Amino acid sequence: MEGQRSRNRKSAKRRRAQINEQNRDAKKSKSEPSSGSSFLEKMKARLSGGHFRMINEKLYTCTGEEALDYFKEDPSLFNVYHAGYQAQMSQWPEQPVHKIIEWLQVRSPSLTVADFGCGDARVAKSVKNKVFSFDLVSNDPDVIAGDMANTCLDSSSVDVAIFCLSLMGLNYPNYLKEAHRVLKPSGWLLIAEVKSRLDPKTGGADSNKFIKAVCDLGFTSVSKDFTNKMFVLFHFMKQEKPSSKRKEIAWPELKPCIYKRR
Numbered sequence: 001m002e003g004q005r006s007r008n009r010k011s012a013k014r015r016r017a018q019i020n021e022q023n024r025d026a027k028k029s030k031s032e033p034s035s036g037s038s039f040l041e042k043m044k045a046r047l048s049g050g051h052f053r054m055i056n057e058k059l060y061t062c063t064g065e066e067a068l069d070y071f072k073e074d075p076s077l078f079n080v081y082h083a084g085y086q087a088q089m090s091q092w093p094e095q096p097v098h099k100i101i102e103w104l105q106v107r108s109p110s111l112t113v114a115d116f117g118c119g120d121a122r123v124a125k126s127v128k129n130k131v132f133s134f135d136l137v138s139n140d141p142d143v144i145a146g147d148m149a150n151t152c153l154d155s156s157s158v159d160v161a162i163f164c165l166s167l168m169g170l171n172y173p174n175y176l177k178e179a180h181r182v183l184k185p186s187g188w189l190l191i192a193e194v195k196s197r198l199d200p201k202t203g204g205a206d207s208n209k210f211i212k213a214v215c216d217l218g219f220t221s222v223s224k225d226f227t228n229k230m231f232v233l234f235h236f237m238k239q240e241k242p243s244s245k246r247k248e249i250a251w252p253e254l255k256p257c258i259y260k261r262r
């Protein structure tokens, strides 16, 4: 009898020891990478995320010309930037480029479009219109490389100018002046920007001052959409006739968009 009780106590002790060991392993596998390769993957993702944020900050704190030189020195940085940018975008509930594509798709395909800061030229790939796609680096035969402050387009030659999260340079007014030059009278200017850059509550600029500056350049404000959590979308139309009065335009400073670590 006593022998049986002792055996039962020993086997209960063994079971408790086994359970404790299993619990320890489970905790360990949650806090540590399960294999060398997944640990490396995590480290690589962390490094490239950091690299993306560094390039992103650079683009928001220099002029377009400086950004062009930066990528000329090492064009591979452009791919690092865009891989990181797409990873960020995949977390957004809605992407502004899709809103712009939807807007174009319900309009005449005969409208000629200029996509300023086109990235991977998603607009050109998604619509039937003739699209001139501009960016600092071209990895695609349809993308024209250069600083979008000076494009190869003729004056008054396009119907729609797009800036989708691309007013990055310190000299962003120059990009809008270039859009004004190349747009036909009554042509459309579509601007999507990161909301925090145009929201005083988050240290951003006053959106009304931004709209006023664009209007002073020679546009009429048609609509502003603040309903999206992540971005704002403006529609402007180029005025038929340039204003006879030349005035100094008070462009608000647009702060950099700093993406969070994920």
Ligand SMILES: C[S@@+](CC[C@H](N)C(=O)[O-])C[C@H]1O[C@@H](n2cnc3c(N)ncnc32)[C@H](O)[C@@H]1O
Pocket: 059, 063, 064, 065, 067, 085, 096, 097, 116, 117, 118, 119, 120, 122, 134, 135, 136, 137, 146, 147, 148, 149, 163, 164, 165, 166, 168, 169
């Ligand atoms: C945030 S990404 C957006 C890309 C694309 N519009 C989209 O929505 O997917 C901004 C793009 O603008 C480009 N860009 C910024 N400044 C530029 C400049 N001065 N000239 C040409 N492209 C510029 C960047 O290289 C980058 O590809």
